[in-house]
Amino acid sequence: MKTEKKDIRKLTKEDLRAFFVGQGDKAFRGNQVYEWLWQKGAHDFVDMTNISKETRILLDEHFVINxxxxxxxxxxxDGTIKNAVKLHDGLTVESVLIPTKSRTTACVSSQVGCSLNCKFCATARLKRMRNLNPDEIVDQVVVIDRQSKLYHDRPLSNIVFMGMGEPLMNYNNVIKAIDKITDPEGLGMSPKRITVSTSGVPKIIKKMADEEVKFNLAVSLHSALDDVRTEIMPFNEQMPLADLKEALIYWYEKTGKRITYEYVVWDGINDRQIDIDALLDFCKAVPSKVNIIEYNPIDDGQFQQANPQAIDRYVDVLEANGVTVTVRRSRGKDIDAACGQLANKQ
Incomplete structure (x- = not known):
C-alpha cells in the first residue's frame, strides 16, 4: 500500500535532520533541505541543486511541497500588482504588491475568507473557509519579493497583514509565519518592517503584548462610537471599544510601540463632527497615529467615499491636537484592488 506523502514544511529542521539520519544519511542534509524550503523558497525538490539526484528522489517519495x-x-x-493566489486545495486568496518611491510593501492574506462580518469588506462576503498555514503566508511574501525585483528592480521592504482574513483569528499560524519571515535562516526580514492589522480582538492583543512581539500593530477602527462601529462591524457588539481601548493601553505599556489606526471616512456614516471628536478622544488613550484611507467601493451600495471636505475636517482637528495623520490615496484603482474583489470573482 502506498503511504501518503507528508507536507515537508510541517517538519522542523530537527525533524528533517532526524529523517536523514534514519535513512542512513548525514544529519546536515536536513539543514540543506531546510535552507531550500525557507530561505530560497524552493517549489520543487528538483530545484535543490546541491543535493544528489538520489536524495531528491527519496524526498519526492516521502514528501510534498504544497x-x-x-x-x-x-x-x-501605478505599479500596484494584485495576485489571485491558488492554494494546494484549490481555494483562492489574494496578495498585493504596493510600490512607492521609498518602499515596496507586500499586503498578505491570513485566512481564506473571513470570520468577521464587516459590511464594507468584499472578503466578508466569502465567509471563512479555513486558516492559512504558515508556509502559505510565507509563500505570498516570497512571490511578491520576486515580483518586486522583476517589475520594480528592488527587493520587498515591508509587509502588512492587511489582506483577506483577520490575522488575530489565525494567531498561531501568523506568528509562526512571521518567525520564518524574520529568522536569519528564513527570509531574514526585520520585524520592525512588519505590521499586523486587526479589526480588534482584545484578548489576542493582550497575548501579543505578553509575548513581547517585535512587529507593529495597526487597528482597523473606522469609528470610535460603539453604535456606528457595531452597525458597520457587527462583531463590535461582542468586543466593544472599551475592551479594545483597554487592550491597546496594555499593549503600549508592555511594548512601548505606538498604534496605527486605519480609518475610512464614508459619506453619511462617519463624516460628522461627533465622529471626529470621538476619534480624537480615542487617540488620547495611547500614543498613536491615524491613516485615513481612501475607499475602493465594492458596489454602488451604502459605502461611498466621503467628500474631500469631510476628510479635511478630520485632518485639521487631529493635527491641531497633535495627532499624526496621513491620508493614504487608494492604489490600483484600475484593477480589482479592494480586498476580496478578485477572490470573489474566482
Missing part, C-alpha cells in the same frame, strides 16, 4: 501559485495577476498603471 506551494501556492499565482492564478491571476493584475498590474495597475
Amino acid at each position: 506551494h501556492i501559485r499565482v492564478d491571476q495577476m493584475q498590474r495597475s498603471s
Whole structure:
C-alpha cells in the first residue's frame, strides 16, 4: 500500500535532520533541505541543486511541497500588482504588491475568507473557509519579493497583514509565519518592517503584548462610537471599544510601540463632527497615529467615499491636537484592488 506523502514544511529542521539520519544519511542534509524550503523558497525538490539526484528522489517519495501559485495577476498603471493566489486545495486568496518611491510593501492574506462580518469588506462576503498555514503566508511574501525585483528592480521592504482574513483569528499560524519571515535562516526580514492589522480582538492583543512581539500593530477602527462601529462591524457588539481601548493601553505599556489606526471616512456614516471628536478622544488613550484611507467601493451600495471636505475636517482637528495623520490615496484603482474583489470573482 502506498503511504501518503507528508507536507515537508510541517517538519522542523530537527525533524528533517532526524529523517536523514534514519535513512542512513548525514544529519546536515536536513539543514540543506531546510535552507531550500525557507530561505530560497524552493517549489520543487528538483530545484535543490546541491543535493544528489538520489536524495531528491527519496524526498519526492516521502514528501510534498504544497506551494501556492499565482492564478491571476493584475498590474495597475501605478505599479500596484494584485495576485489571485491558488492554494494546494484549490481555494483562492489574494496578495498585493504596493510600490512607492521609498518602499515596496507586500499586503498578505491570513485566512481564506473571513470570520468577521464587516459590511464594507468584499472578503466578508466569502465567509471563512479555513486558516492559512504558515508556509502559505510565507509563500505570498516570497512571490511578491520576486515580483518586486522583476517589475520594480528592488527587493520587498515591508509587509502588512492587511489582506483577506483577520490575522488575530489565525494567531498561531501568523506568528509562526512571521518567525520564518524574520529568522536569519528564513527570509531574514526585520520585524520592525512588519505590521499586523486587526479589526480588534482584545484578548489576542493582550497575548501579543505578553509575548513581547517585535512587529507593529495597526487597528482597523473606522469609528470610535460603539453604535456606528457595531452597525458597520457587527462583531463590535461582542468586543466593544472599551475592551479594545483597554487592550491597546496594555499593549503600549508592555511594548512601548505606538498604534496605527486605519480609518475610512464614508459619506453619511462617519463624516460628522461627533465622529471626529470621538476619534480624537480615542487617540488620547495611547500614543498613536491615524491613516485615513481612501475607499475602493465594492458596489454602488451604502459605502461611498466621503467628500474631500469631510476628510479635511478630520485632518485639521487631529493635527491641531497633535495627532499624526496621513491620508493614504487608494492604489490600483484600475484593477480589482479592494480586498476580496478578485477572490470573489474566482
